Amino acid sequence: MNHTTHPPDHTVRERTGAATAAPPPARTAARRRPTSQQWAAWAFLAPVTLYLVLFYAYPLYRNLDLSLRDYTVRSFVQGNAPFTGLENYRKVLDDPTFGPALVHTVVFTAVCLVFQYAVGLALAVFFNQHFRLSATLRALFLVPWLLPLIVSASTWSWMLNSDSGIVNSLLSVVGVDPVHWLTSPEWSLTSVIIANIWIGVPFNLVVLYSGLQSIPHSLYEAAALDGANAWRRFWSITLPLLRPVSAITLLLGLVYTLKVFDIIWIMTKGGPADASTTFATWSYRLGFGNLLPAFGPGAAVGNLLVVAALVFGLVYLRVQRKQAMA
Template sequence: MNQTTQLPDRRPARAGSGATVITPPPVRTRARRGPSSQQWAAWGFLTPVTLYLVLFYAYPLWRNIDLSLRNYTVRSFVHGDAPFTGLENYLTVLDDPVFAQALLHTAVFTVACLVFQYAFGLVLAVFFKQHFPLSATLRALFLVPWLLPLIVSASTWSWMLNSDSGIVNAALHAVGIDPVNWLTSPSWSLISVIIANIWIGVPFNLVVLYSGLQSIPTALYEAAALDGANAWQRFWRITFPLLRPVSAITLLLGLVYTLKVFDIIWIMTKGGPADSSTTFATWSYQLGFGNALPAFGPGAAVGNLLVVAALVFGLIYLKVQRKQNAS
C-alpha cells in the first residue's frame, strides 16, 4: 500500500543569498468532538442530585438567612416587602434571657444523649457479637424504637411518664417510692425528654457499631487470648481502638441529629414548664410559630445558630479524620 509523505519544502533562496528556506509542514487541526456518552451519563446522574440539593437544601437555607436579616411580619411575609435590619435579629436573640437557658439545655441534652446512646449501643453491639441462639431475632426487636414514628414514641413516653396514670409512677409506687412529676416539674422535665431520646437513639448506635465490629478480624482476638489477655483487655486493646473511625462517624451523625431534635421535646413538654426543657430547636419554633405575634426573624436567627453549630462540629470531624489518615 503506497503512502504519500509530505516533506518540508527546501527551495533555494534568491541567487547569491546562499541560504535555504525550510517551509514547515501544514498544521492539521482536529475537529472538536462533543461530549462523550460517558460524560452525558455523568451529567444525567448529577443533574437530579443537584436539583434536589438546590431545591431542598440551598434554597431553604438561603430563605432562612434572608428571614434572619429582615424584619418580617405576617403581612410582609406574604407580600415580601420586609425591611432589611442586618444583625438586629441576632442581637435580639442574644439579649433574650431565654438564650442562656436554651443554650445550656441544648448542651446538656446533646451531651447526655450522645454519651448514653453510644455507651448502650456499644455494650449491645459487643453483646450481640457473641452469636447466641435467637440473637438475630432479639437484635431485630431492638430496632423497633428506631422504626417507630417519632410522634408515636413521644406520645408513648408521655403516657408512661404521666404523673397520675403513668406506668413508671405506678411501678415506683409499688416499690415504695414517691411518684415523680416527670413532665410537669422543672427539675425533671429535661431528664424526661433525655430518657426518651436515648431510648430512640440506641438502636442506631447498635446497628452502626455492630457493623463495625464485623470488620475486626477474629484472628486478633485469638492471638490476644493466646497471649493471656482477658476479655476486658481484649476490648480496650483491640475492639475500642479499631472501632475509632466507626465511632467518630456515629457520634457525628448522632450530634447533628440530637441538635435538631424538636418533635420529642415539643410533644412531651413543649419546652416547659417555665422553659425548663427549652432547647434551640423548640425555641426557634416557638418564636416563629408558637406565639400570637410570630417573630419570624429571631426564630430564623436561632435556627441559623443551630446550622452553624452543626457545621462547626462537622468541620472539626473532617479535620480530625484527616489527621488520623495522615498518621
C-alpha cells in the same frame, strides 16, 4: 512490459518515519464535544444537584435572609421586609430565654450522646457473640428506631404521666412517691432525655455492630493466646479499631440530637417554665408558636444551630485528616 506501482505518499511517509499530516479540523472539533458517557454522567448528577439546590441551598439562603430582615406576616407574603442586619441576633442574645435554652441544648445533647453511644456499644459487643436468638433480639432492639417519632413520644408521654403512667405505678409498688415527670421543672428535661436515649440507642447499635463485624477474629484469638482477658482485648483491640466508626456515629448523633424537636414538643412543649426548652423548640416557638410570629429571631436561632453543627462537622473532618496523616 513491466509496470511498476508506487505506493501512496502517506504510505511512503509512514515507512520512512516522516511526520504525518495533522488531523482535519472537523475531527478535532468532534473530540471536544461531550461524549455520550459525559452526557450520561451529567444526567445522573442533575437530579442530585437539583435536590441539593431546592432542599438545602435555597432553604439555607431563605433562612439567612429571614434572620437579617424584620419580617411580619404581611411582609413575609409581600416580600418587602426592611433589612436590619444583625439586629435579630442581638435580640436573641439579649433574650432571657437564651441562657437556659443554651444550657438545656448542651446538656440534652451531651447526655444523650454519651448514653446512646455507651449503651449501643455494650449491646453491639453483646450481640457480636453470635449466640442463639441473637438475630431475633437484635431485630427487636430496632423497634424504637423504626417507629414514627410521634408514636414514640406519645408513648413516653403516657408512660410518664403523673397520674396514670406505668412508671409511677411501678414506683408506687416499691414505696416511691409519684414523680411529676412532665410537669415539674426539675424532671421535664430528664424525661425528654430518657425518651431520646431510648430512641437513639438502636442507631448506635446498628452502626457499631457493623463496625465490629469488620474486625478480624484472629486478633482476638492471638490476644487470648497471649493471656489478655476480655476487658484487655476490649481496650486494646475493639476500641482502637472501632475509632473511625465511632467518630462518624458520634458526629451523626450530634447533628441529629442538636435538632431534636418533635420529641420535646410532644412531651413537654419546652416547659414547664422553659425547663426543657432547647434551641430547636425555641426557634419553632418564635416562628410558629405565637399569634404574632417573630420570623427573624426564630430564623436566627435556627442559624445558630446550623453553625454549631457546621463547626462540629469541620472539627470531625480535621480530626479524620490528622488520623489519616498519622
